[in-house]
Each structure stands twice: as C-alpha cells, then as structure tokens.
Amino acid sequence: MSRARRTLSVLVVQQEDYERKRLAELLSGAAAEVRTARDGREGLNRYHAAEPDILVTDILLPRLDGLDLIRAVRRDRADAQIIATFGPYNPKTLLQAVECDVQAFLRLPVNPGRLLAAVRRCARNIAMHRRLAQADYSLRHMLDLFPGPALLARGNDVVYANRRICSFFGHADHEAMSRLDLGIEDFLVSLNHEPYSGLPGEWIDAIVNDPLDREHVVQLENPRTPSARPSAFAVTFNPFPDSDLRVFTFQDVSELEEEKARLRDEASTDPLTRALNRRSFLRLLDRHMFSGKPFSLIMFDIDHFKSINDTYGHDVGDAVLREISALVRENIRETDTLARWGGEEFMVLAGNSAPDRAAHEAERLRSAVAEFAFTGVPGQITSSFGVARHVLGEDQETLLKRVDQALYQAKENGRNRIVLDEK
Incomplete structure (x- = not known):
C-alpha cells in the first residue's frame, strides 16, 4: 500500500460527525489525501472539484441521497471506485446500490480491517486502469508514428484511427472525426470491387471472417477531392494475442489497381x-x-x-x-x-x-x-x-x-x- 498511498486520494461522505472523522483517520494512513463531506450535495460538489480516486459514502444522506450521489458519480466516471456504507439492513436499497456497480459494501460502524481491505482492492483496480490507460496511450502513439494509414479495432468497433488516415479524410486526428461522428464506412466506396453500403463495422467483419482468406482491397473516397477517382488500399490486419483488439493497416495500391483495371479492360x-x-x-x-x-x-x-x-x-x-x-x-x-x-x-x-x-x-x-x-x-x-x-x-x-x-x-x-x- 505504501506505493499506492503516494498517489491515492479519497473522499469520505458521512452524515455523522464521529463516523466521518473516524473514517478519515483510518484512511489517512492508506492514502495521500483524504477529504470529507457531511451530505450528498456537498459530497458531489467536492467530488467534482477534487476528482478523488475513491469515494466512500453512506447510502443514506441528507440533501442528496447517497444512491443519487453514486449514480451521479457513475455517470461522470464509469471506472470510479466506490465503497458504500450502510446502517439498517435494507435489501431493496442495497440491491439498487449493487446495480450502480459499487466495489464494496461495509456495515456501520465500519470495521477498520474490512475498510482497508476494500481500499486495497480499489487501489489494485485503479493501478490496473492506469496501466491500461498508459498502454492504450502508448499504442495510439505508436500508431500515430506508423508511416501509413492504420487503425485499431476492438471486435467490429474502431477505437482509434491514426493521424495518417484521419489526414487522408481531411481531419486532424481521431478525436476530430469522433466529434463529427465520422467513421471509415462514411468514406468506403467499395470492398473487394463490390459496392459497399454496409453498417459501421460490417467491413471489419467481412475482412476478418472472409472464408476465402484473400487479399482485401477497399476504395476510399477523399472528401478533399470529391471529383477524383477513389483511392484503392490493400488492407491487412494483425490480432493481439488473447485479445479482441486488431490493428488494420492500409497500403495505397491505386496505381496497381488502375493497371489491373487497364489489363482487364484490354483482355475483355x-x-x-x-x-x-x-x-x-x-x-x-x-x-x-x-x-x-x-x-x-x-x-x-x-x-x-x-x-x-x-x-x-x-x-x-x-x-x-x-x-x-x-x-x-x-x-x-x-x-x-x-x-x-x-x-x-x-x-x-x-x-x-x-x-x-x-x-x-x-x-x-x-x-x-x-x-x-x-x-x-x-x-x-x-x-x-x-x-x-x-x-x-x-x-x-x-x-x-x-x-x-x-x-x-x-x-x-x-x-x-x-x-x-x-x-
């Protein structure tokens, strides 16, 4: 816990002064920063201001109910780590908290050992999320350094398009295209010389699950030159081990495809x-x-x-x-x-x-x-x-x-x- 303590921050939201101070003292040895609030409204304001790693909150709170506080936090951060405390046993209320994806439940007054064990579990989750975020950043950075157009897909969903392919479509980066709700399918004219009018992700499925295992060629329209002939790209993909992630790379084969078309035309x-x-x-x-x-x-x-x-x-x-x-x-x-x-x-x-x-x-x-x-x-x-x-x-x-x-x-x-x- 010593390494995590240097970075962990916790917000304690409890109505009772004694229990709030007690929890803050117990957590001060496990976290670098501990903040407190006495009701749900104050707790939500402090959560937004400080963005703590862990929220420890009572389910029953004045001004803003504890469940509503948890729901508001979960809407803002899907990966938020939340520990819920409760006094009187109420199955319905606890079930509603379970549906909010709470990481741990502790009965009041809180047992110190169980509190620290719950915090350790949250700390491991936080460390894992941070490693994944760092790995994701590194992977995206690597894709941006790749000399040709490339994208990263999870299943049939594109999760990142590198700067090369975004630039081809006239946009600065993946974020800029996402803001406009644009995807590869919006520019896809044909797949393997057949007109394409599929839904988002269908082109990925057609390539990955092609029983013929052939070389795949897509024609992509360049919106910067709409009157020009669509560019042709050979598409290959490589899966990540033990993952549904795949990297798709695009090689411009427009000249080769034009030559093939010319030869087909001459032959026919x-x-x-x-x-x-x-x-x-x-x-x-x-x-x-x-x-x-x-x-x-x-x-x-x-x-x-x-x-x-x-x-x-x-x-x-x-x-x-x-x-x-x-x-x-x-x-x-x-x-x-x-x-x-x-x-x-x-x-x-x-x-x-x-x-x-x-x-x-x-x-x-x-x-x-x-x-x-x-x-x-x-x-x-x-x-x-x-x-x-x-x-x-x-x-x-x-x-x-x-x-x-x-x-x-x-x-x-x-x-x-x-x-x-x-x-």
Whole structure:
C-alpha cells in the first residue's frame, strides 16, 4: 500500500460527525489525501472539484441521497471506485446500490480491517486502469508514428484511427472525426470491387471472417477531392494475442489497381472497336441468364461490308467498324452492353427489355446508322438487325441461335431492316 498511498486520494461522505472523522483517520494512513463531506450535495460538489480516486459514502444522506450521489458519480466516471456504507439492513436499497456497480459494501460502524481491505482492492483496480490507460496511450502513439494509414479495432468497433488516415479524410486526428461522428464506412466506396453500403463495422467483419482468406482491397473516397477517382488500399490486419483488439493497416495500391483495371479492360475488349469481345460477352450473358432477370439480345451486322473493304480498302473498313461501334454506344442505354461478335457482326445485350422495347431500340440504331456519314465512304451504309428475348430456362445456345436466325431473316428480306423473334 505504501506505493499506492503516494498517489491515492479519497473522499469520505458521512452524515455523522464521529463516523466521518473516524473514517478519515483510518484512511489517512492508506492514502495521500483524504477529504470529507457531511451530505450528498456537498459530497458531489467536492467530488467534482477534487476528482478523488475513491469515494466512500453512506447510502443514506441528507440533501442528496447517497444512491443519487453514486449514480451521479457513475455517470461522470464509469471506472470510479466506490465503497458504500450502510446502517439498517435494507435489501431493496442495497440491491439498487449493487446495480450502480459499487466495489464494496461495509456495515456501520465500519470495521477498520474490512475498510482497508476494500481500499486495497480499489487501489489494485485503479493501478490496473492506469496501466491500461498508459498502454492504450502508448499504442495510439505508436500508431500515430506508423508511416501509413492504420487503425485499431476492438471486435467490429474502431477505437482509434491514426493521424495518417484521419489526414487522408481531411481531419486532424481521431478525436476530430469522433466529434463529427465520422467513421471509415462514411468514406468506403467499395470492398473487394463490390459496392459497399454496409453498417459501421460490417467491413471489419467481412475482412476478418472472409472464408476465402484473400487479399482485401477497399476504395476510399477523399472528401478533399470529391471529383477524383477513389483511392484503392490493400488492407491487412494483425490480432493481439488473447485479445479482441486488431490493428488494420492500409497500403495505397491505386496505381496497381488502375493497371489491373487497364489489363482487364484490354483482355475483355476488342482492340479495334473498344466494344466487349466475344469471350467476355458470353461470360456476361451467362451471368444474366443465371440471374433470372429479363433481357433481350440485339444482333446486327453491316450490310455488304465486304464490298466496302474491296472498294475503299481495309483501313476505311476498320474506320467504319470503329465509327459504328461509337455510334451504337451513343444510342443505347447505360445499362446495355455492346460487343463485337466477329467480323462486321455485333451484339447488344439490352437488360430488362421487353421484345417491343428492344425492337424500338434496334430501330433507333438502324436509323442512326443509315443517316450517319462514315469516313471514306461517299454512299450510304446500312445494317440489318435481329432481336430475341430470353425465355426463362432457355439455354445459351438456343437463345443465340434464335437471334442469329432473326438476323439472317432480316438479310433475306432485303437488308436494312429489323426482324423480331416472336417466341
């Protein structure tokens, strides 16, 4: 107790003068400072003024009841050390004190040995809280010295974000973000390339409990540059032994992700027209068929394209392919996808489209092509269209055969027209 005595402070609140003085004398050898008060109101004022380590208070007090004093102190300090004294035995009152998380109960007149034992228990609790507070401060300081963005989480709750990550979001420190009730989820655009709209902490759970144990990438919006592309970060975490604490670190991989996206784009698109290539389109078609959502296919090709190549050369033919691809992209919805099927043939996947709506879209495309002045070709260029709607349960081969047959029929019927498969 000698070491704790140099730092411990105690407030004794007792109505009876004799007992108040007696408790103060007993505690003077166990604490560096002992203050007293004779009623609950005076006790609360002195507690706020001195902020003692331990409160020793009677449950029954004038002006402000002892239970109300304990509740007021507990609201201010969740870790306050409180010893309650009582005279007449009242189970209901004692139960209410238990609910206030009192550390010890002593019957009046207080036994000196039991009082000192209770104080020692409180002193150990105080020492533990101080060590934890010092460890917490050291850990936060270490995180602030870390060269990259990092945060500390307990379970699924972020308890501290270091200055690097707070600065990225345009704030001085974790305290500044906390005052505004801001968290990582307020800036999280995507997790592992999927849009994120989860609740606070769900991203932590998704990373920690990912059964695939993969590398995780998040996209974070920078509020200082809202028009810029969100930055990409690789996220890793390390748990503390025998604890639910984890440190999450963020490494900026924006350039790497942009390069990956560029390579994916090159692998999935036709280099000449920049439309989706056939292989990637078939994967997209599979996903739509599996989803069960309605969609239609529009297949078209350029009428007499071979004669364009033969008459004006392959460079002009390539220019026509590029221009028709750009023209179609300008005239379809954002939810639709254009693909080069092969040679001068193209496909449009029109999501959530009924057959008549897809036919109207095909007519708009046919008209746009017929009215467009293509580079190097003095005459009119036309195109033929086949339209087919996917039937639930239909396989890919059957659907593609139907839309191909519709296109073939359009060409047989004189070209520069649309044929809708009526199935």
